[in-house]
Amino acid sequence: MAKNLTKRSEDYSKWYNELVLQADLAENSGVRGCMVIKPYGFSIWEKMQAELDRMFKETGHQNAYFPLFIPKSYFSKEASHVDGFAKECAVVTHYRLKDDGKGGVVVDPDAKLEEELIVRPTSETIIWDTYRKWIQSYRDLPLLINQWANVVRWEMRTRLFLRTTEFLWQEGHTAHATKKEAIAETEQMLDIYAEFAENYMAIPVVKGLKTESERFAGALETYCIEALMQDGKALQAGTSHFLGQNFAKAFDVKFTAKDGKQDYVWASSWGVSTRLMGALIMTHSDDKGLVLPPNLAPDQVVIVPIYRSDEQFELVSKVANEVMSELRAKGVRVKFDNRDTHKPGWKFNEYELKGVPVRLAIGPRDVENGTLELARRDTLTKESVSRDDVSDIVVALMDEIQKNLYKKAQNHRTENTSEVSTYDEFKEVLKTKGGFIYAHWDGTNETEEKVKKETKATIRCIPLDAKDEDGICMVTGKPSKRKVLFAKAY
Amino acid sequence: MAKNLTKRSEDYSKWYNELVLQADLAENSGVRGCMVIKPYGFSIWEKMQAELDRMFKETGHQNAYFPLFIPKSYFSKEASHVDGFAKECAVVTHYRLKDDGKGGVVVDPDAKLEEELIVRPTSETIIWDTYRKWIQSYRDLPLLINQWANVVRWEMRTRLFLRTTEFLWQEGHTAHATKKEAIAETEQMLDIYAEFAENYMAIPVVKGLKTESERFAGALETYCIEALMQDGKALQAGTSHFLGQNFAKAFDVKFTAKDGKQDYVWASSWGVSTRLMGALIMTHSDDKGLVLPPNLAPDQVVIVPIYRSDEQFELVSKVANEVMSELRAKGVRVKFDNRDTHKPGWKFNEYELKGVPVRLAIGPRDVENGTLELARRDTLTKESVSRDDVSDIVVALMDEIQKNLYKKAQNHRTENTSEVSTYDEFKEVLKTKGGFIYAHWDGTNETEEKVKKETKATIRCIPLDAKDEDGICMVTGKPSKRKVLFAKAY
Numbered sequence: 001m002a003k004n005l006t007k008r009s010e011d012y013s014k015w016y017n018e019l020v021l022q023a024d025l026a027e028n029s030g031v032r033g034c035m036v037i038k039p040y041g042f043s044i045w046e047k048m049q050a051e052l053d054r055m056f057k058e059t060g061h062q063n064a065y066f067p068l069f070i071p072k073s074y075f076s077k078e079a080s081h082v083d084g085f086a087k088e089c090a091v092v093t094h095y096r097l098k099d100d101g102k103g104g105v106v107v108d109p110d111a112k113l114e115e116e117l118i119v120r121p122t123s124e125t126i127i128w129d130t131y132r133k134w135i136q137s138y139r140d141l142p143l144l145i146n147q148w149a150n151v152v153r154w155e156m157r158t159r160l161f162l163r164t165t166e167f168l169w170q171e172g173h174t175a176h177a178t179k180k181e182a183i184a185e186t187e188q189m190l191d192i193y194a195e196f197a198e199n200y201m202a203i204p205v206v207k208g209l210k211t212e213s214e215r216f217a218g219a220l221e222t223y224c225i226e227a228l229m230q231d232g233k234a235l236q237a238g239t240s241h242f243l244g245q246n247f248a249k250a251f252d253v254k255f256t257a258k259d260g261k262q263d264y265v266w267a268s269s270w271g272v273s274t275r276l277m278g279a280l281i282m283t284h285s286d287d288k289g290l291v292l293p294p295n296l297a298p299d300q301v302v303i304v305p306i307y308r309s310d311e312q313f314e315l316v317s318k319v320a321n322e323v324m325s326e327l328r329a330k331g332v333r334v335k336f337d338n339r340d341t342h343k344p345g346w347k348f349n350e351y352e353l354k355g356v357p358v359r360l361a362i363g364p365r366d367v368e369n370g371t372l373e374l375a376r377r378d379t380l381t382k383e384s385v386s387r388d389d390v391s392d393i394v395v396a397l398m399d400e401i402q403k404n405l406y407k408k409a410q411n412h413r414t415e416n417t418s419e420v421s422t423y424d425e426f427k428e429v430l431k432t433k434g435g436f437i438y439a440h441w442d443g444t445n446e447t448e449e450k451v452k453k454e455t456k457a458t459i460r461c462i463p464l465d466a467k468d469e470d471g472i473c474m475v476t477g478k479p480s481k482r483k484v485l486f487a488k489a490y
Numbered sequence: 491m492a493k494n495l496t497k498r499s500e501d502y503s504k505w506y507n508e509l510v511l512q513a514d515l516a517e518n519s520g521v522r523g524c525m526v527i528k529p530y531g532f533s534i535w536e537k538m539q540a541e542l543d544r545m546f547k548e549t550g551h552q553n554a555y556f557p558l559f560i561p562k563s564y565f566s567k568e569a570s571h572v573d574g575f576a577k578e579c580a581v582v583t584h585y586r587l588k589d590d591g592k593g594g595v596v597v598d599p600d601a602k603l604e605e606e607l608i609v610r611p612t613s614e615t616i617i618w619d620t621y622r623k624w625i626q627s628y629r630d631l632p633l634l635i636n637q638w639a640n641v642v643r644w645e646m647r648t649r650l651f652l653r654t655t656e657f658l659w660q661e662g663h664t665a666h667a668t669k670k671e672a673i674a675e676t677e678q679m680l681d682i683y684a685e686f687a688e689n690y691m692a693i694p695v696v697k698g699l700k701t702e703s704e705r706f707a708g709a710l711e712t713y714c715i716e717a718l719m720q721d722g723k724a725l726q727a728g729t730s731h732f733l734g735q736n737f738a739k740a741f742d743v744k745f746t747a748k749d750g751k752q753d754y755v756w757a758s759s760w761g762v763s764t765r766l767m768g769a770l771i772m773t774h775s776d777d778k779g780l781v782l783p784p785n786l787a788p789d790q791v792v793i794v795p796i797y798r799s800d801e802q803f804e805l806v807s808k809v810a811n812e813v814m815s816e817l818r819a820k821g822v823r824v825k826f827d828n829r830d831t832h833k834p835g836w837k838f839n840e841y842e843l844k845g846v847p848v849r850l851a852i853g854p855r856d857v858e859n860g861t862l863e864l865a866r867r868d869t870l871t872k873e874s875v876s877r878d879d880v881s882d883i884v885v886a887l888m889d890e891i892q893k894n895l896y897k898k899a900q901n902h903r904t905e906n907t908s909e910v911s912t913y914d915e916f917k918e919v920l921k922t923k924g925g926f927i928y929a930h931w932d933g934t935n936e937t938e939e940k941v942k943k944e945t946k947a948t949i950r951c952i953p954l955d956a957k958d959e960d961g962i963c964m965v966t967g968k969p970s971k972r973k974v975l976f977a978k979a980y
Contacts, residue, residue, distance in 0.1 A: 030564070030619050031607065034557035039635065042554045064532045067524035068558075068609075068640055068656050069580075072587070074520070076594045086587040086595050090559075092609065093583045093597065095644040097562070097576040104566045105576050107583065107606055116597055117521065119558075119582065119609070129520050139831055145529065150558055150640065154585040166558050341629055 005353075007287050012231040016282060020160045023290045023354050025277065033158040033165030040354060041277065043298040045168070048276060049148065051200050051295075052170065055192050061144040061172060066126050068150075069117035074125040078250040081124065084217020088154040090119040090165075119152040124218060124243070124269060127173045128251040135175055135265055137256045142185070143175040151273075161278035162235075162490050169273035175265045177257065179244070182266035183221075186242040189270040190223040193238035201276065202293040202405040203227045203283045204413055205237060206436070206485060208461025213445050216269075220244040226460045226485065228413045229282040232434025234460045234487035237279050240270035278490070283409050284378075290355030291377055293405050294398040301327060301334040301394055302356045304347045306363030313338075316362045319387065323360065323372070326391040332398065352377065357401050358394055378404055419483065423474045426486070430455055436487050440480035442473035451475060451486070460485045495843075497777045502721040509771060510650045513780045513844050516767075523648040523655030530844060531767065533788040535658070538766060539638065541690050541785075542660065545682050551634040551662060556616050558640075559607035564615040568740040571614065574707020578644040580609040580655075609642040614708060614733070614759060617663045618741040625665060625755055627746045632675070633665040651768035652725075652980050659763035665755045667747065669734070672756035673711075676732040679760040680713040683728035691766065692783040692895040693717045693773045694903055695727060696926070696975060698951025703935050706759075710734040716950045716975065718903045719772040722924025724950045724977035727769050730760035768980070773899050774868075780845030781867055783895050784888040791817060791824040791884055792846045794837045796853030803828075806852045809877065813850065813862070816881040822888065842867065847891050848884055868894055909973065913964045916976070920945055926977050930970035932963035941965060941976070950975045 005022065006014045020026055025041030028034075037045065053063075069092060075082045096111030120126065127145070134140060148170045158164050172189060176182040190207055197203045205225035215222040219241035227237050248254070248264035255265055284291040294300050303320045307313040320336050327334045337347055344361065351359055359375040366372055370387045374394075378401050385393050416435030420426045429437055441447060441459065452458050466482040473480050495512065496504045510516055515531030518524075527535065543553070559582060565572045586601030610616065617635075624630060638660050648654050662679060666672040680697055687693045695715035705712040709731035717727050738744070738754035745755055774781040784790050793810045797803040810826050817824045827837055834851065841849055851863040860877040864884075868891050875883050906925030910916045919927055931937060931949065942948050956972040963970050 027620075027623070029557045029616065031557045031559045031561060031616070034559060036557065036620050037555040039552035039554045043552065046553065062529035062533065063536065064529045065527040065658065067519045067521045067526065068642065069521045069524060071520060072595060072597075075587070079593075082587075082595055086589070089585070089587050090582045090607070091584040091587065091597050092580045094581040095579070097565070097572075097579050097581065097608070099576070103569075105562060105572055107562075107581050117580070118587070126519065126521070130517075130526050133517070152558065168555065 005287055005289060008230065015287070017160065019281060019285060019289060025281070025290070026160045028160065031165075033155055035160050035164050035166075037168075037274070040298070044280070044292070044296055045274060045277060047296045047298060048196075048200070049170075052192075052196055052272070053148075055196065056146050056170075056172070059144075059188065059192065061146045061174075064145050064147060065149070066123050066130065066147060068120055070120050070123075070126045072116045072118055074129060075118060077125065078218050078246055080246075081218035081250075085121045085153070089121060090152045090154055092117040092119065120149070121151055121153045122269075122271075123147065123149070123151075123171055124173065124247055125251070128247040128253060128267075131173075131175055131265070132251050132253045135253055135255050138177050138258055141175060141177045141255060141265065142181060144172075144185075145174065146170055146172045159278075161274055161281070164274075167274045169271050171271040172269060174268045175248075175253070176267070177255065177265070179266050182244075182268050183242050186221070186223060186240045186268040186270070189268070190225065190238075190240040193240065193270070193272060194225050197225055197227065197237055197279075198406065200293065200295045201280050201283070202295075202402055202409060203237070203279060204406065204410045206461060206463050207465070208463040208485060210239075210461060211445075211448055211459050211484075213448060214459070216241045218243060218246050219269075220246070223464075224461050226487075227279050227283065228416060228436055228487070229279070229490070230412065231282070232416055232488070234436065234489040235275075235279050235282070236460070236489065237276060238270070238272040241268060243267040243269060284405050285355065288380070289353035291405070292355035292357060294357045294402050297355065297357050298333065299335045299356050300332050300398060301358045301360060302347075302351045303334065303336045303360045303362065304344055304351075305336075305338055306344050306361055306366075312364045315364055315367050319367055319372075320360075320362055323362075323387070323390055327394060330391055330395050332391075332394060348375075358397055360390070360394075376401065378408075421474060426451075426457075426474055427455055430457055430488065434488060436460075436485055438483040439474045439486055440471035440482075441484045442476050442478035442480055444476075444478075447473060447475050457486045457488050460487050460489060495777055495779065498720065505777070506772060507650065509775060509779060515771070515780070516650045518650070521655075523645055525650050525654050525656075527658075527764070530788070534770070534782070534786055535764060535767060537786045537788060538686075538690070539660075542682075542686055542762065543638075545686060546636050546660075546662070549634075549678065549682065551636045551664075553637065554635050555637060555639070556613050556620065558610055560610050560613075560616045562606045562608055564619060565608060567615065568708050568736055570736075571708035571740075575611045575643070579611060580642045580644055582607040582609065610639070611641055611643045612759075612761075613637065613639070613641075613661055614663065614737055615741070618737040618743060618757075621663075621665055621755070622741050622743045625743055625745050628667050628748050631665055631667045631745060631755065632671060634662075634675075635664065636660055636662045649768075651764055651771070654764075657764045659761050661761040662759060664758045665738075665743070666757070667745065667755070669756050672734075672758050673732050676711070676713060676730045676758040676760070679758070680715065680728075680730040683730065683760070683762060684715050686762075687715055687717065687727055687769075688896065690783065690785045691770050691773070692785075692892060692899060693727070693769060694896065694900045696951060696953050697955070698953040698975060700729075700951060701935075701938055701949050701974075703938060704949070706731045708733060708736050709759075710736070713954075714951050716977075717769055717773065718906060718926055718977070719769070719980070720902065721772070722906055722978070724926065724979040725765075725769050725772065726950070726979065727766060728760070728762040731758060733757040733759060774895050775845065778870070779843035781895070782845035782847060784847045784892050787845065787847050788823065789825045789846050790822050790888060791848045791850060792837075792841045793824065793826045793850045793852065794834055794841075795826075795828060796834050796851055796856075802854045803830075805854055805857050809857055809862075810850075810852055813852075813877070813880055817884060820881055820885050822881075822884060838865075848887055850880070850884075866891065868898075911964060916947075916964055917945055920947055920978065924978060926950075926975055928973040929964045929976055930961035930972075931974045932966050932968035932970055934966075937963060937965050947976045947978050950977050950979060
């Protein structure tokens, strides 16, 4: 049985770590910084993958697979890219072990690679080296490719899902004939990420542009979606990069246009990762455990039988099985937990901990009365519902719970969003409530760096919907054209 | 436009390589031995994954994800396991690059790992290190886990799909309370692989046990399915291993049984990989290109419009779109290739090369006559069919083509299976026709090794359905209880 979780109000960070472990989502492995994604956690990730994959394919993208390893020399070809990733690369130097004569193994010094291989931290370089062979003419464009893969970035401080040395993600890499098309693609994918976050994860997000210092290494613009967690910290949930012709030039990828002229190809790349699991957990969950939006819950409903005898078990099981069939016929993912190894109380706790949106309990008296007990995970309310109406009620609830979670998250964000004029106000808000803070900024790296150093808050993005307004930078008093979004962040 | 393929009869190996490239399935990358799986190839692999994943889940398995890296010391814990894999391991020794001062990067000698990490060649060791934490009691068993992942085995001679340094696969790892259950699981998964091969890939397979020398490193028994390619060579298409308590002992994974006694857990592991793509290609394809069974074809039907004017294009497009809708409503995967950048002849060749099971062509005269031209990829036959009946005909054809491909492969195998009594006969068959050869064997490593050395043929398996019959080994004349299956193999 699950131990009690630390309360969010006591220690948010501890609450998160305990929740991830106790809800069977993931755990640390024997390999520094690498996690094991447990079956329950992985089944949520699979739901995310399925929806995203569908959205990518509906917009004309195809999946492919590129090598895990990248020759070291590829990295140096795009100058800012190598600067961005060189410090966190796992490097393969040898291709064989040998017997150490003492029952163990050692690296075989005779099996040293001529050129070291980097375990991909992202795949722009290996992919653009391939695109050179695939792209000759405008007929080959646009090239719209996505890859589901594992990547490795050597992290010193790691946290399950939020920051791990190895993580799972998808990375889209597209090639276009014109700058305009490449930007349109970059923006389209940002919209898809925002739509996924809002409609499936029930997480409201702010769409925006990163400042120059926070841009992806090798990009001309980085678009992002930013979400607000319950502790008032921001989490970057997805990025979409306009790469200009940087990688095309670095890897010499040219195409012949309709008019016969040759030009370098324009590019985008975009990705979301298992980090989304962290966002999902930290947006909705409570002191009793995980809370899942129905659209991503592996089990949307669990039915728990209440009984004292075999006879009673048969009686309630009959109704439970009928209800299960009805619900399945209506497209609801439902599980009947008829294990006799655990008591109902244990099961109630277990499914609360695991965030199953709706729990139905049925005992002999319910059978008699033609009812079931329905408990909602999002509101923690219980009610008795009629056997005859239960499947209609549950179907309607799936939609209601999904919307309610979004609304709750949106209200939380509204309550924790501030606009400030002065740096003192800014620091005061950070100290007292945190959250999203809109403020004027003079557009310089220096000011951004100063705020970061002094307050630990960063510019999360320049929101796409920021209205033009003349103002003055809260720090320097220099002119500013629009407010930007600050927050402390994961 | 595709160049002409080399004919199988001229150079089978060259034909295979050209086909993989020209049909857009895969290509070599800039990384030695690692392939790029191109979108069309990957979409076939995705169909395979989807069906296998469904079959695994229907039999109670769940997906999870374990680290890519394995600490070197884990390998030494199971003695035969390390022997089997040590010679082909990619080893990560450093975690950072640094500027070389000349515009490039070098490995940072200050970022050397204390313990080297192995890029997983298979995951038994990291998974059993995790299972120790997951398994305490009989209530935690059986544990039925599968992982879809990339693995790396350093290969000196590689071929697209058949043998690559990095490949994609699934690996199942299960834990059980009893030996009997673990063996039942091992056999169940072999049956699932055989069912998948036969019903989806349309490839008949022989189920059997590997000899001791061919067993998986760390297994007590290795079960396999063996298929026969068109050139008379065998291909191992999947393996399922009974691991006994070897890994449980190496990683100290014990459980408390119902009666309170402690014992080590029993295990299985099983996997199929992107190698299946090689089997699929080499079983069915012909001198015109790929031939795909409908159950795995990304596009089961392609419709090609024939026209000379915009007016004609509109006319035929109207019917084509209607037929497409009808077919989709019946669950057929169909594509209407209305690109004006390529001529019909080019498209015909293209879809033959890519193995689309059925091609429908429609021109103005067809519209007038209420017909379409239907071409089958498997038989290369064409006929005119009525517009009104076309969707029923196509639906029936999907099933017919699937069965026909299986039957063709089965006939080929029957024609190329021999039984021999003497070693001379054996060598003669190998020289003249190759294929599967059943012969008596005395059960010793020495004889197996001698045959391999002298003829390059290996024992593919001891077939599960081999009938008991007293005989004498074709090589040594020693007694034998059953015939085993020999062949040259990929």
